Amino acid sequence: MATRNLIIDGREIEADETITLLQACEQAGAEIPRFCFHERLSVAGNCRMCLVEWVGAPKPQASCALQVKDIFPNKDGTPAKINTISPYARKAREGVMEFLLINHPLDCPICDQGGECDLQDQAMGYGRAAFHRFNENKRAVEDKYMGPLVKTIMTRCIACTRCVRFATEVAGVPDLGATGRGEDVEITTYLEKAFASELSGNVVDLCPVGALTSKPYAFNARPWELKKTESVDVMDAQGCNIRVDARGPQVMRVLPRLNEEVNEEWISDKTRHACDGLSRQRLDRPYVRVNGKLKSTSWAEAFAAIAARLKQTSPDRMAAIVGDLAAAEEIKALKDLMTALKVKNLDCRQDGAKIGLTANGQKAPRQTYLFNSTIAGVEAADAILLVGANPRWDAPVLNARIRKDWLASGVRVANIGPAVDLTYPVEQLGTDIATLAKIADGSHAFFGVLTDAKRPMIVLGGGAIARNDGAAVLNLAAKIAADTGMIGPAGTHAEGGWNGFNILHTAASRVAALDLGFLPVNGGRDVAGIVDGAQKGEIDFIYLLGADEFDVAHLGRAFVVYQGSHGDAGAHNADVILPGAAYTEKDGLYTNFEGRVQRGRRAVFPPGEAKEDWTILRALSEVLGVKLPYDDRAALVAAIEEDVTHFATLNAAPVHADTASATWGGIGAAGPLDSAPVTHPMTDFYLTNPIARASETMALCSREFVAGGKQMAAE
């Protein structure tokens, strides 16, 4: 790595030649103001706020657009001198700020960006107080329509083009552009259509001024009124790091948090904007069904109703299903409770995915159901085979990574499943699962692509494994993985290790539940078996822990207990409702599809009489006479860690270690394939869980982008 010496503000530093002067100055500890520069976007160099003095150069230099390798030393061989805080640099920036403010409206008091506005902050540093010399009218720009999430006040725009570059480069949806020129430049979508990206909300974060603000959050709160809690997202299984901003009892907004290994600094629109669903359709007190009608009741009576029913039921006629949003704590508590009651009919795979169990009905090793390549590892891949996965919907932020990989290295991506626009070129191999068999036996051309690739990946989505022949598909995929060198040396991808076998989950709870063994081991019934049993009268009692995504309406005459946060499908068909906490209302451990354990934190309290979920199960266990052995969350987490040791290691993806071919031979079960076409797991990105379905914003997005015939990713 070539380096070059620079003297920045009198301090000599050695800077990597490939970085920009702005980054070098930051490494030297200098703070450079900027509007258009962004680490994850291309360099535009059009705001000029980052001007610095290069001693000897005839003009101030835009440090974001000047690469270190272009800074030559002085004639006498001494390193170039860069001043970032000299009066010269300061005057230059003051001049730029003056230009920017000529046309910027003075509407900070009514601007939603107020208090977290780059322009406001930097005007404090570089604005010339009591000094203005322009009496002309300010430019006014018409506001544009950009969809249900992004509110525009275009007069405030300083034309930094961050949003345009984000849309084009990261989101891969080139809907935004800058029309006109000079003073008349306007940021707009093409003919004012909605910005059709699942990552559109990120332009609001990127906008350094108040031109693009959040439409659902408009005029709702000021940043300094909000209590900020660092947490983890549950809208998909990626575990994006988020910050939950709450005022009093209400979550006002959700923002991304920086985590290079997971979500960089992006989150999807569902993560960001489903939070209004947290205050709608909430279950805030226990209910018991009396004569066919749900009647609100007390905790004691609800527990008594459950206990009375359980007394009459034998364990083989009982079942429990874990939903998609549960944290590890309540999964563990429910598992322990059900184990104490000797119930074997446990399942967490609401979609019927054929994973987590070996052929003889035991818990399968972890790497058979994880996204083993890791999210950051995607950037190292050079061939990807998607089967029944639509990463644009299943994990939009992961899709941005694949696109980043494609931009950087031109990764070859092939897709078995419905053809969708994934924002990068994809070889469509049709929807016939037999294609996978052809790749497995080497008769398909893509087998060669995978074999030749240094770091090939296979990604199995819900559409591949949640099929009747899911076990056979899994088996074929494992064979491909073993035959094409996807299972490389041990270690992280940065160390040269590689594991290209990946399952792309969409449920945030899934991996934790699989890890904790919430599975029908030793011959228990799976979800389909439970539903079937309930309809046939063989299952009399079903405990749903926030499970709404399977056929909950047809559970026959079974007694259904629904514990969850929202009055969704599961609650409608329940006999007893126990109000639980949503993900912003409890401390919880979540394991993302990589197997990375992360901790979500409570931002607000559950509404009404609702309680944290594990405490409900703990209280219920006492009523049922099988008291769970933990009295506080610390003891519960200790029990989880004792059960599954990796829960003790937070924020780290598991390192690929096992190269034994036995593991890869034993996944799934060889068998005949169905003729059914491969589908995608989601039919509507915006309405995949109870919180999102309760959200008005998500309903608007669904109408705009999915139902309105404006085809986006799937269909």
Next chain:
Amino acid sequence: MSLRRLAPPEMQPASFAFTAANAEWAKKMIDKYPAGRQASAVISLLWRGQEQEGWVSHPMIEAIARMLDMPYIRVLEVATFYTMFNLEPVGTFLVQVCTTTPCWLRGSDAVVDACKKHIHLHPQTVSDDGKFSWMEVECLGACVNAPMLQIGSDFYEDLDGPITEKLIADLRAGTQVKPGPQNSRLSSEPEGGATTLKDPSLFDGSVIGQYTAYAPTGGGTTDAEGKKPTQGASDREAPAQKPPGAAT
């Protein structure tokens, strides 16, 4: 310069297609660039489209975007950036009046007034008979014959109000008009004919090789000597304070 937006939907044609000849030409343009860089042909194609239709319409932008595999917004950006692309319908004769400083000093206001009077009060608006529209443009590079205007690819120069009015009337009537200077000048020669280089011997070949006859006496300088910097080149003109009342 003002905001450049696409013409309102009611003005837009239903569709756009290049003529066969233009389509072939467009293909050649696209082929000039390496594979994957076909977007470089966007200005050429927009320009040819404008030559065909007179202006750049919404269907044209989308058709060209599809031809070049570009997002629509990228083509819209180009079309709205360059003022040479007309985003509204134009008349048969698009009168582009130069109003940059030299032309303005030489009376382009009178030319504009003539356009306002005989075409339409507003620029970029088609006259009632559909034959004309006019617009102000920046310097067209014919300052020596200012004021001037451009119609199609022809310059009409050395104008004033009445000449412009007559020009418009002639075009409207279908009379043949002569491009170039509209007064007695021959291209950019002085009015009333040339004043230098009038010696006929300059043009009959008789002075070929006779350069030495014009060379200064007393030797002269060699090439190397001639290229040496003189004293003046290294002297800096010091901005000395002039005494009050000194002549400038």
